[in-house]
Amino acid sequence: MFEEDFDHIRKISHGHGCFSWTSKEYQDDILNFIIENRDRGSGVIEVGCYKGGLSALLAFLCHEFKWPFYTIDIDESAVVSTRNLLSTLSLLDGVNIHHGTLASFVPTVKLNERPALVILDGDHRYEAVVKDIADLYRLNKLPYSAVFHDFSLRHPTSGEKVDQAVKDCLENCSVRHIGALMNGDGKYPTEANPSDDGHWWNIPGSEGAIVELPPNQTPGNRQCQSPSFLMRLLGRFRG
């Protein structure tokens, strides 16, 4: 479904230098998830649009389903690039591009329905992911599901640990691995054999993961929303 449209959008995006850092497998897993779950929720929120490569595909699907699409980036040049690409593709209608973070976006938006999906691909450091998850629960409508990119990525100095943050905050949730699977088959750097810049992938792991967001009452969420829990975590990983 929509394969020709996706190919066309990818071609235009590449022509404008608006590539995505993510793999095609990961993008397709997200697009198929949205299509398969289109009766569950309305709208998509993307955190971290970069040049707009994935945003264009998401904006297209939202346009087809008559859903709102929201995308957020802390970097103004990412906002400009994404806006220009969506304008070129005539996909700006119904799109809200926010310059800032999820935290600054939350008070500006009033969602009419629960979004089908939120994609978290901004700051991948442990405490930033904990904060983003807490901010999701401050939206006036909780998205049904969340995608996390760079799920099992590690770096010796910058503190990426998305999978651990998800495990700590959403402890009883099932995780569906998407995109490239990290199984130590030699395709991707591992702890024993890291890349030149030091990054590696925890095994078993994956490029991305989809998690169904539990309503507030689960213990994991209560903990994650609690300011004291958040502050303890932030303190632990800052110090």
Ligand SMILES: C[S@@+](CC[C@H](N)C(=O)[O-])C[C@H]1O[C@@H](n2cnc3c(N)ncnc32)[C@H](O)[C@@H]1O
């Ligand atoms: C890895 S790129 C995103 C890639 C994009 N999703 C794609 O498919 O190409 C990360 C982006 O997140 C933005 N970013 C970093 N920290 C952020 C934050 N706390 N809130 C929002 N955006 C953030 C960066 O400016 C950058 O454009």
